[in-house]
Amino acid sequence: MWKRGLVGAVGALRRAGTSRPRYYATMSSAVDSMILRSLKDHYMEVSKMNMPPRVSPPSPFSIVKGALDSNGPVLKRSYGEEEVIVYVMRLSSADDDDGAVGQLFIHVDVSKPTQNESLIFLCGLYEDALGIHSVSMRPKLTEHSGYIIIPSQYTGPVFAELDERTRDAFHSYIEERGVNESLFKFLQAWLYVKEHRNLMRWFKTMGLFIDGKKPAAGA
Known part of the structure; x- marks a missing residue:
């Protein structure tokens, strides 16, 4: 789908007879928009996934602080x-x-x-x-x-x-x-x-990078 959309965008730009610098700038913007739209759709889809029921570790084990954000x-x-x-x-x-x-x-x-x-x-x-x-x-x-x-x-x-x-x-x-x-x-x-x-964070940070924005502290 992305490939077909990109081919269509390129064809439209060529038919418009744009100059070369403007052509590349417009093409880049179109690609960025497609990626951002797809990343947002995936982010929203993943955000709606159901989490498993909360489970506590067997005693006497305890969860290491910050484990979800580390390896x-x-x-x-x-x-x-x-x-x-x-x-x-x-x-x-x-x-x-x-x-x-x-x-x-x-x-x-x-x-x-x-x-x-x-x-x-x-x-x-x-x-x-x-x-x-x-x-x-x-x-x-x-x-x-x-x-x-x-x-x-x-x-x-x-x-x-x-x-x-x-x-x-x-x-x-x-x-x-x-x-x-x-x-x-x-x-x-x-x-x-x-x-x-991790998947939610990946979609978010990827989108912020392509959109030229800095992620918030701790994001």
């Missing part, structure tokens, strides 16, 4: 002297046809105040199960401001190649800290809200 952790809790924090992302290949997220990829960071490294679990989270993909030691994150740090040293054997007793022990270790399928409903809803918010 940092989503949940945190204390377990004795340990701090347990949870990051989440969607696996697009695991999405259902209706757009629901059927599998989540989570990164769990278990740290102790006396240790310089954290124990990191990379897991697949489902509505009825949790599967560990890998376990490793990584440098402790500073203020939990970003995703997992890529290590420069050996991170251990492939988790699936460990003996069953060791794998079961690691599952028990992480489940004792509250990381299990009970987190799925909250993280699924939270990720939907975050992606909706």
